[in-house]
Structure formats: structure tokens, C-alpha cells
Amino acid sequence: MATIKDVAALAGVSVSTVSRVINASGYVDNKTEERVLAAIQTLDYRPSRVARTLVTRRSGTIGLILPDITNPFFPEVARGAEDEAYRHGYNLILCNSDWELEKEILYLGILRQQCVDGIILVSTKLTEERLAEECRSLPSLVVIDRTITLDIHSISSNNVGGAVLATEHLLSQGYRRIAHIGGPSSSISAQQRLEGFRQAMTKADLPVEPALVVEGDYRLDGGKRAMARLLAMTPQPEALFCANDMMAIGALEQLNEAGLRVPADIAVVGYDGIALTRYIHPRLTTVIQPTYQMGERAVQLLLETIKGNENYQHIELEPRLDIRESSFRRGEP
Known part of the structure; x- marks a missing residue:
């Protein structure tokens, strides 16, 4: 399996230059970037997700906690979220809380340990006080299907x-x-x-x-x-x-x-x-x-927060x- 050193050697550049190309961070001139990308394709190089997470502090994953995956309402939310995440190069990790507070808290902790970049939460059990407490140690968060007064993105229906x-x-x-x-x-x-x-x-x-x-x-x-x-x-x-x-x-x-x-x-x-x-x-x-739009919009809000935009929005969509x-x-x- 090819390593980043192999890519650097084939492209005739330093390892740090290859890293800048892969992570889209720092300046690399167009010709050098083309050589690096060609070397990556030739060697079929696949960066380690763990290593990239350690370096960039980004895992390329989003967590989604739903209360009941057997209810067809929630897979539609998940589909909207997954489609939008995929369009932006993110993967989705799905958790099912079974309407249980203990599971909601458990999965928040697990997703935090997995270093996800953001979490979409459909919660009926967590109080705002407990949610505020959890947020201190969580990455970006969007709450779906409930109105909320905290400085957290929320999406609900009227x-x-x-x-x-x-x-x-x-x-x-x-x-x-x-x-x-x-x-x-x-x-x-x-x-x-x-x-x-x-x-x-x-x-x-x-x-x-x-x-x-x-x-x-x-x-x-x-x-x-x-x-x-x-x-x-x-x-x-x-x-x-x-x-x-x-x-x-x-x-x-x-x-x-x-x-x-x-x-x-x-x-x-x-x-x-x-x-x-x-x-x-x-x-x-x-x-x-x-429903689909709720999941889709949740990912969009997460990505805005990940980029540093902290103008929190409380969006209420209209049903028919x-x-x-x-x-x-x-x-x-």
C-alpha cells in the first residue's frame, strides 16, 4: 500500500507539500498540485482517515441521532441529511435512541469519542438545561423537530x-x-x-x-x-x-x-x-x-457552523x- 512518502517521491516534492494538496491547506502552485494529484492517482494512494483527523481535526463524518428508525418519518429525515452530507464529501453515522434519554446521552458521548465534525439530534427527552451542559463538550450541533432557546441551530415544523x-x-x-x-x-x-x-x-x-x-x-x-x-x-x-x-x-x-x-x-x-x-x-x-428538507437543511447549518459561522438560526418550516x-x-x- 502506497504511503504519503511514496507520493512525495514520485511527484518530486516534500511530504508537507503533499499534505497541503490533500487537505487543501496552504499555497501550492498549479503545476505542483497537478504532479501531486497525478502521483496519487498512479499509486492509488488513499490517505488514512485517522491520520487526517489528527492533523486537520476534521473526520469528515456527521452523527445523526434519531428516536425510532422504524417510524418512516425518520428515515426520510436521514435520507435528506445523508444526501446533503454526501454532496459535501461527508459520511453519516446513524444512531437509534428508542425514545430513551439514557441512549441519547450515550450516543452523544460515543459520537464525541468518534471525533465527528457535527451532530444532528432529534431529541424529545433532553431538557434544554441538560442539552446546554452536553454542548460544552460537543462539536457543532443542530436540533431537529423541536423549538429551542439555546444558541444552537434548530429546525422544526409549525x-x-x-x-x-x-x-x-x-x-x-x-x-x-x-x-x-x-x-x-x-x-x-x-x-x-x-x-x-x-x-x-x-x-x-x-x-x-x-x-x-x-x-x-x-x-x-x-x-x-x-x-x-x-x-x-x-x-x-x-x-x-x-x-x-x-x-x-x-x-x-x-x-x-x-x-x-x-x-x-x-x-x-x-x-x-x-x-x-x-x-x-x-x-x-x-x-x-x-421531512426531507429538514434533514437536508440540518446538514447545511452544520457545515456553516463547522466553517466558523456562529449566527445561530431557529428555522420553522410550514406543513400542509x-x-x-x-x-x-x-x-x-
Whole structure:
């Protein structure tokens, strides 16, 4: 295997000149650079990533911590991040925290030990105080899917506004007894979507019955269990707004098992806009988040910080409502 000394000897330059060419640091005239690059190609020289990290203090890697890789929402975030990282010559290291605080902290430490250049974090458990503490020893950081007051880049979707869109749509169809299956109470996005639901109901002069608001866990089984609780009520709800699509699909399964028709007996609206919602029956009305763009923009912000730009941004993207068959009284848009 060729070494940097072999490249220097073939190109007729010093080792330090080869290093400057490889790391794009310092001046090297065009003819010398061409000789070095030709030598690298001839010898098929591949610089040691470890050695480069020690010299440049850059590893060319970005860490991404997601809470649930089985939820199709998060792979879409990962795809946007990976595509943008690849365009800029970076690799992505993926970690799955399973919605657990201990795993979030563990993976932050592991990525720090791996000398990643930056971290993208989707966190529902870390408080701002703990996050500020962790940031003291972390490289560049971007937080996704939650608003934050720290001097850290953050990207979120307008969860309150998206929930208002979903609820107002159900109200426009004439539904009044509307239930809500929310996410974990510790989740900022779940809190915001519940707030949007409350705002829309209050604006319509309708009460939010505590019994019609059930906490879920953003997972299929959680949505199914929550729907079973709602169906045990008398009278049953006329419509349902779920804080994410996975719980909405779980709720649809429970409704099917109970012999209830959607939307003839009960209307259902989800949140996130995962691809699966277009292929179930009936097709699920959902609030679509700009998921791919969130991952893509997160990498862009990281790279700006790595370059020394510390003008931190708190970006809020707008979701949109995609109305399909699951939420119309007659089942026809």
C-alpha cells in the first residue's frame, strides 16, 4: 500500500507539500498540485482517515441521532441529511435512541469519542438545561423537530399550525365530537400539536373533553390501544386527529377490528405525511411535514457552523394538509 512518502517521491516534492494538496491547506502552485494529484492517482494512494483527523481535526463524518428508525418519518429525515452530507464529501453515522434519554446521552458521548465534525439530534427527552451542559463538550450541533432557546441551530415544523389545519378540516366536515390521540407528554412536538388541536376547538366554541384526549407513544401499537380506549366511551367520537401517522394507522386497525367504517362511522386524520398513508385503505388524510428538507437543511447549518459561522438560526418550516378519503363524511373529496 502506497504511503504519503511514496507520493512525495514520485511527484518530486516534500511530504508537507503533499499534505497541503490533500487537505487543501496552504499555497501550492498549479503545476505542483497537478504532479501531486497525478502521483496519487498512479499509486492509488488513499490517505488514512485517522491520520487526517489528527492533523486537520476534521473526520469528515456527521452523527445523526434519531428516536425510532422504524417510524418512516425518520428515515426520510436521514435520507435528506445523508444526501446533503454526501454532496459535501461527508459520511453519516446513524444512531437509534428508542425514545430513551439514557441512549441519547450515550450516543452523544460515543459520537464525541468518534471525533465527528457535527451532530444532528432529534431529541424529545433532553431538557434544554441538560442539552446546554452536553454542548460544552460537543462539536457543532443542530436540533431537529423541536423549538429551542439555546444558541444552537434548530429546525422544526409549525406543529401548532399543522394541528390547527387538521382540526379545522374535520370541523369543516361537520364533525363536532373530535378526539385526539397525542404523542408522549414529554415530546415538545406532541405538546404543540395538542395545543393546535385545543386552539381550533376553542375557536369553534367547542369544549375539549379531557376523556377525548388520550396520550399515545407515536407507535402503531400505541395508536391501536388509544383507539380501543376511545371506543369504550359512550357516545363514541365522530372523528379523530392523531399526532402522527403511525398512531393513525394503528387506530385504523382497531376500528377495522371493531367493525367500524372510515369515514362513514368515524373520520381519521394523521400527521407527518409518511408514504404509507397513500397506500392504505382508505387513504389517510394527513398533515405533511417537509421531512426531507429538514434533514437536508440540518446538514447545511452544520457545515456553516463547522466553517466558523456562529449566527445561530431557529428555522420553522410550514406543513400542509393533504386531504384524502379518510376524513370526508361521504368518503368522497
